[in-house]
Amino acid sequence: MIGRLAIRRLEVGRRTHLSAALLLVVALVMPxxxxxxxxxxxxxxxxxxxxxxKQLDAFKKSIPDLNKKxxxxxxxxxxxxxxxxxxxEIEELRAIVGAALGAVSDNGAVSNLGVQALNHxxxxxxxxxxxxxxxxxxxxxxxxxxxxxRDETERxxxxxGTARREFAELLRxxxxxxxFIDELMQIRQAQKALEVIQRLTKDIREASDQxxxxxxxxxPPGA
Amino acid sequence: MRALVVATVLLAQxxxxxxxxxxxxEIKTVPTASNVVPPPLYxxxxxxxxxxxxxxxxxxxxxxxxxxxxxxxxxxxLCEIAVKKNRITTVTISVLERPxxxxxxxxxxxxxxxxx
Numbered sequence: 001m002i003g004r005l006a007i008r009r010l011e012v013g014r015r016t017h018l019s020a021a022l023l024l025v026v027a028l029v030m031p032x033x034x035x036x037x038x039x040x041x042x043x044x045x046x047x048x049x050x051x052x053x054k055q056l057d058a059f060k061k062s063i064p065d066l067n068k069k070x071x072x073x074x075x076x077x078x079x080x081x082x083x084x085x086x087x088x089e090i091e092e093l094r095a096i097v098g099a100a101l102g103a104v105s106d107n108g109a110v111s112n113l114g115v116q117a118l119n120h121x122x123x124x125x126x127x128x129x130x131x132x133x134x135x136x137x138x139x140x141x142x143x144x145x146x147x148x149x150r151d152e153t154e155r156x157x158x159x160x161g162t163a164r165r166e167f168a169e170l171l172r173x174x175x176x177x178x179x180f181i182d183e184l185m186q187i188r189q190a191q192k193a194l195e196v197i198q199r200l201t202k203d204i205r206e207a208s209d210q211x212x213x214x215x216x217x218x219x220p221p222g223a
Numbered sequence: 224m225r226a227l228v229v230a231t232v233l234l235a236q237x238x239x240x241x242x243x244x245x246x247x248x249e250i251k252t253v254p255t256a257s258n259v260v261p262p263p264l265y266x267x268x269x270x271x272x273x274x275x276x277x278x279x280x281x282x283x284x285x286x287x288x289x290x291x292x293x294x295x296x297x298x299x300x301l302c303e304i305a306v307k308k309n310r311i312t313t314v315t316i317s318v319l320e321r322p323x324x325x326x327x328x329x330x331x332x333x334x335x336x337x338x339x
Contacts, residue, residue, distance in 0.1 A: 102282045105281055164280055
């Protein structure tokens with residue numbers, strides 16, 4: 001009985017030692033395992049084939065974009081070098097100034113409103129002078145109010161006259177210097193066309209750099 | 224009732240203002256001294272209200288319009304004015320002369336037609 005008990009204790013002791021040894025091995029091995037798994041992801045570990053494939057993909061992806069940019073730029077340059085477009089822009093400018101002048105012209109909507117408001121204030125002032133319904137102080141108060149309104153309306157219509165003169169002068173300048181303004185518009189358009197070409201040149205240079213990288217990535221064995 | 228009056232006024236205003244393609248006519252009357260009474264002027268059928276500062280700008284339908292004044296036997300045409308789209312044609316009226324005379328801004332009054 002005592003002998004059997006001693007043998008069992010010995011077996012339990014052996015199992016405990018074995019488990020502890022296994023744990024130690026696992027603990028020593030574990031920190032190295034992830035490190036080994038990460039190693040292929042590092043850039044310096046790319047093989048020449050992988051590097052070439054990566055560069056080729058990038059270049060192939062950039063080519064359709066570049067082609068589209070070239071087409072768009074050509075269309076833009078066509079637009080900006082169109083002489084008729086400059087004339088059209090002057091006409092649009094004249095239409096804008098004309099519309100503003102039309103609103104403030106003597107038979108325009110704003111001028112008519114000003115004349116109506118002024119006539120109304122003057123009529124009210126004349127009517128108040130004849131009015132006997134109010135006490136003198138009330139009449140004085142109302143007269144003062146209508147006088148103030150008349151004076152301010154007069155000032156507003158005078159300002160309208162100034163705006164009318166300025167718009168008329170602007171329209172006259174636009175039509176008397178038409179040829180010179182046309183030239184200025186064409187210079188503006190040429191500047192826009194140049195900006196488009198400069199942008200396109202930059203894009204082409206970038207594509208060229210990418211192509212150089214691709215060619216540089218081709219390294220035959222032993223080279 | 225009030226709304227009806229407002230609508231009538233707006234309709235009247237709309238009918239005064241030419242629609243479609245329009246241009247502008249500037250009528251300057253010289254001299255502008257207060258003791259000189261300017262003659263009545265008509266642009267086609269529209270009576271031109273005299274301006275205190277002797278300068279009136281009107282919106283006109285594109286085409287040729289007649290500038291006239293009162294004469295002995297009815298209206299007396301002073302000149303014709305060519306109105307172009309979104310352009311201004313300026314005509315100066317010398318009121319001291321009898322009958323008043325049109326002076327075109329561009330100086331080239333061909334067949335008494337002022338152009339912009």
